[in-house]
Amino acid sequence: MMKKIFFTLIFSIFVLFAFGQNEQPYFQQEVNYDIEVTLDDKSHTLKGVTKIEYINNSPDDLESIYFHLWANAYKNQKTAFAKQQVQNGSTKFFFAKDNEKGSYTQISFEVNGQKVDWTYDEEHIDIALVKLNQKLRPQQSIQFRIPFEIKIPKYFSRMGHEGQAYYISQWFPKPAVYDRDGWHPMPYLDMGEFYAEFGKFDVKITLPEDYVVAATGQLQTESEKKFLDRKVRETNRYINEKYPRGSDRTLPLLEKDTFPNTNLPNKTIRYTAENIHDFAWFADKRFFVQKGKVAIGENNNVFTWSFFNKKEFHLWLNATKYLEQAVQFYSQKVGEYPYPHVTAVSNPYGALGAMEYPMITLVDRMFSANNLDVVIAHEVGHNWFQGILGFNERDYTWLDEGINSYYERLYEKNFYPDLKEQPLLEFLQEDGEIDLMELLKSSMQKENTHQAISTPVNEMTEMNYGIGSYDRTADIMGLYLTPHKMKGFFNQWKFKHPQPSDFIKYFDLENDKAFNDLIYTEKKVDYKIVSVSKSGGYRLKINNKNGIAVPFKISMIAGDQIRTQNVEGFVGEKTIQIPPHSEGLTFDKFIIDKDREIPDFNRKNNTIRTSGLLKKVEPFRLKFLGGVQNPTKTTMYWLPALGWNNYDKTMLGVVLHNNDLAAKNFEFAVAPMYGTASKNIVGTGVVKYNFFPESSLFQRVTLSMHGKRYSSRYDWRNKFYDDFTKLTPKLEFVFRKKRMVSSVEHKVSFRYVNISKNEGFTTIDNPTDVQRRKNNYYVNELKYTFNDSKVTSPLKLEFTAHQGEGFVRLFSNYKQFIPYRKGGKGATIRGFLGWLPQLDNPPALVGFTLGGITNEVSTRDYMFDENLLGRTQDLGIFSQQYFNRDARLRTLANQGSSEEWMLGLGVSSTIPGPLPIRPYFDAAIYKGFDFDKFKEATIFSYSGGVAIVGIPDAIEIYIPFFESKDITDSFLYETDRNTLFKRISFLIDLNALQRVGKETIRFY
């Protein structure tokens, strides 16, 4: 529960300690349902009655029963579901219109024919506590009668509708589980699954007669069976018509899939089922239907059904085959499938996800048929791991997702030995390189952003949920799960609620420290070969600092011969004696875990050669463009560099970097170039060293050196160039978040900026003799950044101090985005406050300005942070490049500067509709020189207009419509900038562009 995180943590720890000493005998409640429901497809409502027989098999008297009313999750922004959506960066539900939300509009509870009192949970409107008039004694049962009405929300999560397509799951009032640990009430979540009691279901659904329905349970209505068979025949005819013999069946249909505008009388169809804990159904008039049959053990009649839409018609042509394959595979590996059918339904309104329910699964849009097959297999697999073995998915996601992912891998290996998970990025990979999933897992552990696999779901980041519960657990299951033993576990626990302790006990893992560390701690595995020496064979010194003692293998390579030795897991340092090669050969190298069976997160230190100077350094290679880390090689990437500015003109060179998408300590990217006009060697580069200290105040500490050198002016009369060289050592501290799911980040950085200007000049005496002088200065910068990335109100606040010869400059920037609709629509507010406590003959123009423009004499960009096309242009298009500075008036005013203080405020907002246009208004107040009165004064300036936005904050054009008089009166305005076109400015912020690029890459 979200109620108190602290409470949840304590509770989890308690549960952890309770393992193995749970003296209470196992019991399980029985809950049998009889549901009648009517779908109204005009008002999108469900109206019905749920009758429940609740049998108390526990040894306890029950005074009240917790119910889940999960349709209420879609009622408002305060539900646990709504909050989690925001936490995970989605504003879709946050900006839902009222008529798109949903909830129970009516519900009441009767027990044994009498009304009972009930209340909503104080915090969660989707949990109810029903008070019984009389205690329910052990072995007694009661009958609930619960009339209800639900307004179906738009499709945001598992229950919803898109037009007249209905996805009805987690919909009926359902008692929470009462087990050995007590009650398990839980609010509905999108990320985080379920736990429910087993029982019998009898469900009658009434809806217009042309709806095609796919549901959990065995269909009992003869007329509906005939209706479905007719749909199957129609589908087959349609396939033959659209894909005649010899045509390419991998091509999509590309046809509109509109809802038939029919208005037919209702039909009632009935389903029954036993030994299940949930019931879902999906209804759409447009469904195509295919049907197959598969024999499972004694049962020759397990039916396979697929229901799909035109959008993905071509992918679903063989879906019943995939179902057949999956249900047979799991039946052989784990235990026989006990249900009468297995069904898959396509959902064209979701992307790349899927959700399992007993006997039936709903699958989002997929990118290929193979991909669909593997996803169907995974979801079918959940019939075993959660459907039949009724794990508490919410509290122990790793149990169902981890074990199921382990079997999904076996399935994939069996049917698609060559299938790559991310075909889009396949070009980046080559043999020997780790795949993207491995890369993510190792990068997260390198950066210490991984969480313990057992972390409660409401404290887990989306990344950790997706990677920890699924993939990392599947790795662990690969080490500890013996498949034949799983059959025994399955038979012992089928149709029950096994807890982690039951699993651990059955697989003899109670005393396996390594297994428990892998699941319950944030510890990592990183075996490292420290050294190799020759003495009676070889002595290998291996270190596993603070790690987990997972057993591993050492491979010994002698030419093309490989020997393998098993090693007991250990923590700390250990010397392993390797006997000499039996045929007297010398071993060339030793590799720890060559076949990647253990979850070693850092494979870069797993290899050592027996000879050579640099035994631990991997062979070097140079590769074009970029790639995915290859742990057996040291790779440098190269690509051609092309640049342009108004002085160097076209710049040509090469980019050298080591960005292979993995988090690493040492990073570099340098781009030396040749300026074709200046004939100068120019370019930019950065070298970084990242520290990722474990369990410290800091998440990351980075020491870096940045360099930059470009021409900055061309004297066309005397034909010489000015240039500048900038060198910046920098130290950055990123603080560890208090809670991993927090959207707030704190950062402190210090940098020393050294600028060396190399300028040409002539004297009046000797106007043709160009002499050169160097102009050096430094600036120290200390900066604190507060960044809250919460999607509903992202906010950034910076406090900066600059100190150089003769000046101290203090300033603060504030930026907040206030969205008013999904899809990036909203208003941006920016603020600035600056003060110069000391100013005494500084080396550059460090006063505050209304905005950033270029200038003949010197740019206001005294730190040379900006990438300007014409750094010292007064005139022409390149003088119209604007950069974000100080008060940020989006105007080309060189008017307005202060050597004391300045305050700025700017607002811009998107407009409704698709046009990328943002009206803006910027204002500033500052102490400056008033040219009218010819004296110091407090001046108010403003500018307003319209921005055309290419990429927000990176590529924008500003058209000013009105400006304050001090700006329009200024000398620059009157002489050079008196037409609207000349007052248009543009922003091209390469630093911001790079950030956007980086975030995109990180997203993958």
Ligand SMILES: [Zn+2]
């Ligand atoms: Zn799953």
